[in-house]
Amino acid sequence: MGVPKFYRWISKRYPTIVENVRPDQVPDFDNLYLDMNGIIHSCSHPDEADPCFRITEEQIFExxxxxxxxxxxxxxPKKVFFLAIDGVAPRAKMGQMRSGRYANPEHWVIWFSRCQGDEKSKTAATEKGKILPPGEPFDPNCITPGT
Structure with missing residues (x-):
C-alpha cells in the first residue's frame, strides 16, 4: 500500500521534479525503485471486461x-535497481480482510452484481457470435493477501 496523495503533495511542494522528456532525452539516474504490486496487478488484469479474454500465468510472467x-x-540506473514486493500479509491483516469480506453485506451485493455482470457479458458476447474460449478466466483473487 502506498502513501495516499504523496505524489500530489511532493509534486506541488517541489514542482521542478516533474518534467516531460522525450525518450531520447532521459537524464542519467543513479537509482531505480519499482513497486511491483502495481506492475503485477496491471499485468494480470489487462482486460477484465472482455468475457473472451484469457491469460495464462506464463503470459502474466512474460x-x-x-x-x-x-x-x-x-x-x-547506474547504481541501484530495486524491486519492492510485499511479503506475506500478517495474520491479523488476513483475519481482518476475511471478516470484512464475509461480514459486510455490501460485499455480497457487489460480488453478486459482478457475477451477474460477468454472466450478462458472456451472454451478450455469445449473442454477437463471439466464441468463448475454453477454460476459466484468470482468477485475480489468487494474487491477493492471504492466498
Whole structure:
C-alpha cells in the first residue's frame, strides 16, 4: 500500500521534479525503485471486461518481465535497481480482510452484481457470435493477501 496523495503533495511542494522528456532525452539516474504490486496487478488484469479474454500465468510472467525490462532500458540506473514486493500479509491483516469480506453485506451485493455482470457479458458476447474460449478466466483473487 502506498502513501495516499504523496505524489500530489511532493509534486506541488517541489514542482521542478516533474518534467516531460522525450525518450531520447532521459537524464542519467543513479537509482531505480519499482513497486511491483502495481506492475503485477496491471499485468494480470489487462482486460477484465472482455468475457473472451484469457491469460495464462506464463503470459502474466512474460508481461511482467517485458514491462520491467522496458523500464530498465528506458531509465538505465547506474547504481541501484530495486524491486519492492510485499511479503506475506500478517495474520491479523488476513483475519481482518476475511471478516470484512464475509461480514459486510455490501460485499455480497457487489460480488453478486459482478457475477451477474460477468454472466450478462458472456451472454451478450455469445449473442454477437463471439466464441468463448475454453477454460476459466484468470482468477485475480489468487494474487491477493492471504492466498
Amino acid at each position: 508481461d511482467i518481465f517485458h514491462y520491467i525490462e522496458s523500464l530498465f532500458c528506458m531509465i538505465r
